[in-house]
Amino acid sequence: MKGRLTARDATLRYGDRVVSADLDLDVPDGAFTAIVGANACGKSTLLRSFARLLAPSSGHIAFDGRDVRDYRPKTIAREMAFLPQGLVAPENMVVRQLVARGRYPHQTLLSTWSADDERAVTAAMTAAGVTDLAERRMENLSGGQRQRVWIAMVLAQETPYLLLDEPTTFLDITHQYQLLALLARLRDDGRTIIAVLHDVNQACRFADHIVAMRDGRVVAAGAPADIVDAALIKEVFDLSCVITPDPVTGTPMIVPTGEYAG
Structure with a gap:
């Protein structure tokens, strides 16, 4: 699924530490994309590269086929708004x-x-x-x-694009769902949403496109119903589970098993 925002053979690093290598990804236009994965798997790094805050050491992050670094800051800021973590x-x-x-x-x-x-x-x-x-x-x-x-x-x-790094941080459960419902409405109005989310069940309920990452690579990308299964959750999170339909939306819902069953 192609879109205006893409990563092509992108290697993302902090100094000598490579976070992602040879990363390829298309962000679909007009969709709510949720990036999920375990801590330190490269989710926030990918989002920072989309927002021009981290330049690939090789490859390209492009918007409309043009390297994002070639845009003037104000020009790209009229297209993409970015909410990082830890703002003061x-x-x-x-x-x-x-x-x-x-x-x-x-x-x-x-x-x-x-x-x-x-x-x-x-x-x-x-x-x-x-x-x-x-x-x-x-x-x-x-x-x-x-x-x-x-x-x-x-x-x-x-902006037509919203990039949000863990936007539900610090929010109580009511405000989490209010925010995610708002993002879904903005998507329905034609905006493109890209958010790093920790709660995979929330991601499956509200997003229509999931990017699952592990160790800096994209393990799977697609609609929740197409890619989220017990094997994916085991590979991405090392969590044994069964997948059952969400009783409200019918989207995939993770139910831990084994030692995490309670």
Whole structure:
């Protein structure tokens, strides 16, 4: 399945440590792609390379057939919004100010704050459920509240592509499902979503394309119903399980067996 965002023979490394070698992947347009795998398997590294934060030491990461590094930062930022892990807000910044930073790619030296900017920020805060926090300082929020504000900032960027690294981190279970349902709605509206997720059952329920990784390589990629089975989960996570239909959606649901059965 081809798309505008691709990896071709890409080797990704940090110094002398190779994370992924000869990586090939097509991200389907207009889909919700979930990248899953065990800790330190290369999920976040792959996402960082898509976002231009890590250049391949060989091969290419391309957007519309052009190396992502060849784009000006603001140009690519109008196409792709990236939410990494571990963000820290400037001291004394209030929520609305931080969300407004998502409009930076749409600003020029001569532009002023516009009605479109105000609409985008208001809509993003509403979608992320942080409108009531607008005048609160970031340092006074809980971890889950801060995460929702960062999500609002990315939504305010209004890009056709959203790249999210573990976006459900710090969120309680209700806000996890609210966020994933929001991402699915954005997909239905034509956006392309790429998210690193830890919960494979959530990935199967909300995403329509799964990329399963182990040791820096893509083990399988495709629709959940086509690729997620007990053999894949064993290979990717070293977890024995059975796969049963989700009682609500019918999508694959992992049920651990053996020593993890309870």
